[in-house]
Amino acid sequence: MSPVRRTAQRKPAARSGEPPFRKILIANRGEIALRVIQACKELGIQTVAVYSEADRNALHVRFADEDICIGPPASARSYLNIPQVIAAAEVTGAEAIHPGYGFLSENPHFVDVCHACGITFIGPNAEIIRMMGNKAQAKATMQAAGVPLMPGSDGVVETVEDALAWAERIGYPVIVKASAGGGGRGMRIVNSPEEMADQYNTARTEAKAAFTDDSVYMEKYLLEPRHIEVQILGDLFGNIIHLGERECSIQRRHQKLIEESPSPALTPELRRRIHETAVRAAKAVGYFNAGTIEFLLDARGDFFFMEMNTRVQVEHPVTEMVSGVDIVKEQIRIAAGRKLSYSQDDIVLRGHAVECRINAEDPWKFTPCPGRITALHFPGGPGIRMDTAMHQEATIPPYYDSMVAKLIAYGSDRTEALARMRRALDTLVVEGIRTTAPLHHRIIEHPDFVKGAFSTKWLEGFLADLEKERAEAAEA
Structure with missing residues (x-):
C-alpha cells in the first residue's frame, strides 16, 4: 500500500522567529491541557481553554489566556462535543486545535471538521488516523512494508467458524481483538476451541458498544511478552x-x-x-x-x-x-x-x-x-x-x-x-x-x-x- 499524502490544514510556515501560530485552543483537560499551555507559553502563543461545568475551577482554565465553557460534565456533551469545540475555536479566533490524548485526539471525523472550518489540527491527517486506527488495515499496511507481524488472521474474522479455523492454523492461545479498538476493550483471550464461541461473541459485543464497530481480527497470544x-x-x-x-x-x-x-x-x-x-x-x-x-x-x-x-x-x-x-x-x-x-x-x-x-x-x-x-x-x-x-x-x-x-x-x-x-x-x-x-x-x-x-x-x-x-x- 502506498503512503498516504502528507497533507494538513495549516497556515503558511511562519518566518524564523515568529510564533508558529497566534492562538491555539486546547481540546482537553487536566495535566495534558496544562502541558500544552506550557509549550504554547514558551513559543509565544496565546491559548484558549475549553471546559465542562465540572472543570470550571480547573488549573487549565486558570492558566489559559482565554476560556470558554462547552457543556455539562458528561464528556459526550462537552469534551467530545465536536460542534461546541469548533464553535469555541471560531468565536475565540483560534487558528489551531491541540487535542492532547484521549477524547477527540484520534477521531478522524473531528480532523475532517477542523479542515473544513479552516482550523489546523495539531496531529496527522484524517486519512492516516483512519488507516492506523483500524487495526486490521494497519496490520495489512505494516505487512506490505515488511514490518514483522504477530501470526494472525488476514483481516476481519467474520464468524465463529472462521475464528475456529484461524485459531487452528495459528495455534492456541489466541486473542480476539476489536478492529477499531484500543485500551483493552473488545479483546478476549481464547485458550481452546471450547472457549471460542463465548469469547468471540463477547469481543464483538464489547467492540460494538465501545467503538460502534463490531468487526474483530485474531492474533497469536504471547504468554509472557x-x-x-x-x-x-x-x-x-x-x-x-x-x-x-x-x-x-x-x-x-x-x-x-x-x-x-x-x-x-x-x-x-x-x-x-x-x-x-x-x-x-x-x-x-x-x-x-x-x-x-x-x-x-x-x-x-x-x-x-x-x-x-x-x-x-x-x-x-x-x-x-x-x-x-x-x-x-x-x-x-x-x-x-x-x-x-x-x-x-x-x-x-x-x-x-x-x-x-x-x-x-x-x-x-x-x-x-x-x-x-x-x-x-x-x-x-x-x-x-x-x-x-x-x-x-x-x-x-x-x-x-x-x-x-x-x-x-x-x-x-x-x-x-x-x-x-x-x-x-x-x-x-x-x-x-x-x-x-x-x-x-x-x-x-x-x-x-x-x-x-x-x-x-x-x-x-x-x-x-x-x-x-x-x-x-x-x-x-
Whole structure:
C-alpha cells in the first residue's frame, strides 16, 4: 500500500522567529491541557481553554489566556462535543486545535471538521488516523512494508467458524481483538476451541458498544511478552526520526501503570533493529507529527507490530527526559508547516527516566476515589518532574479518567532513577482522596522490577501475592 499524502490544514510556515501560530485552543483537560499551555507559553502563543461545568475551577482554565465553557460534565456533551469545540475555536479566533490524548485526539471525523472550518489540527491527517486506527488495515499496511507481524488472521474474522479455523492454523492461545479498538476493550483471550464461541461473541459485543464497530481480527497470544513502544516525530517534508523506546510492560488490564526509557530488556543490537523498524513503519504511511509505534517482544528477542498511536502519549515525559526534546513544541511547529528541529544524528539519548501514573483510585481495589483534595505536597529535588492539574482544595470529579498526576524521575542510570522515584513517592502527599501511589511504591521496590525481570503479565501475579498478603495480615 502506498503512503498516504502528507497533507494538513495549516497556515503558511511562519518566518524564523515568529510564533508558529497566534492562538491555539486546547481540546482537553487536566495535566495534558496544562502541558500544552506550557509549550504554547514558551513559543509565544496565546491559548484558549475549553471546559465542562465540572472543570470550571480547573488549573487549565486558570492558566489559559482565554476560556470558554462547552457543556455539562458528561464528556459526550462537552469534551467530545465536536460542534461546541469548533464553535469555541471560531468565536475565540483560534487558528489551531491541540487535542492532547484521549477524547477527540484520534477521531478522524473531528480532523475532517477542523479542515473544513479552516482550523489546523495539531496531529496527522484524517486519512492516516483512519488507516492506523483500524487495526486490521494497519496490520495489512505494516505487512506490505515488511514490518514483522504477530501470526494472525488476514483481516476481519467474520464468524465463529472462521475464528475456529484461524485459531487452528495459528495455534492456541489466541486473542480476539476489536478492529477499531484500543485500551483493552473488545479483546478476549481464547485458550481452546471450547472457549471460542463465548469469547468471540463477547469481543464483538464489547467492540460494538465501545467503538460502534463490531468487526474483530485474531492474533497469536504471547504468554509472557514485553510491551515496547518507539516515539516517532515526522514533518510534512518527509523527515522522520525516532526518540528511542519506552518500556510499558507494567500494566493492568492493558492499562499502563509504570513506563520507563530506555527499556532494560533490549540489547544494543535489538534496540537498533526495533528503532529502525519503527521508522520504516512510520514512513510506510507517510506519517507526520508525533506518533508511537508499539511492539510486543517475546523471550527470544523477536518483536511484532501491535499498533500505532497517532497522537502524543500519556508517557511522553520519559522520552523528553532522556532525549532533551520537547515533543509538544515539536508537534506545534510541525503542524505550522515547519521542518523538524532535529535530524536523527542530533538525537543523543542520555540517562534513564521512569514514570508512575498516579490515579485517584483505591490502590488495592482499583475503585475510583473522586473527591476534594484537603492537603497536597509535591515532591521535588534533582531529577523529579510532576505533571499534574491537582491543586490545594481542588475537586477531582467522577466523570473522567482517574489519572490525576504523572510522577517522573530521571537519573544518570536506572538505579539512580529508581532511587529518586522512591524518594519522590515517599514525599508525595495527597490527602482527601486515595491514590495509587502506595501501590507504585510496592512495585518499584520489588526485586523483579529492580532487576527488570517482568512482562505484561507480571503485575497479575504481583497483585495476587499482594492480596494474599493483605488477607493473611487481616486474619492475624
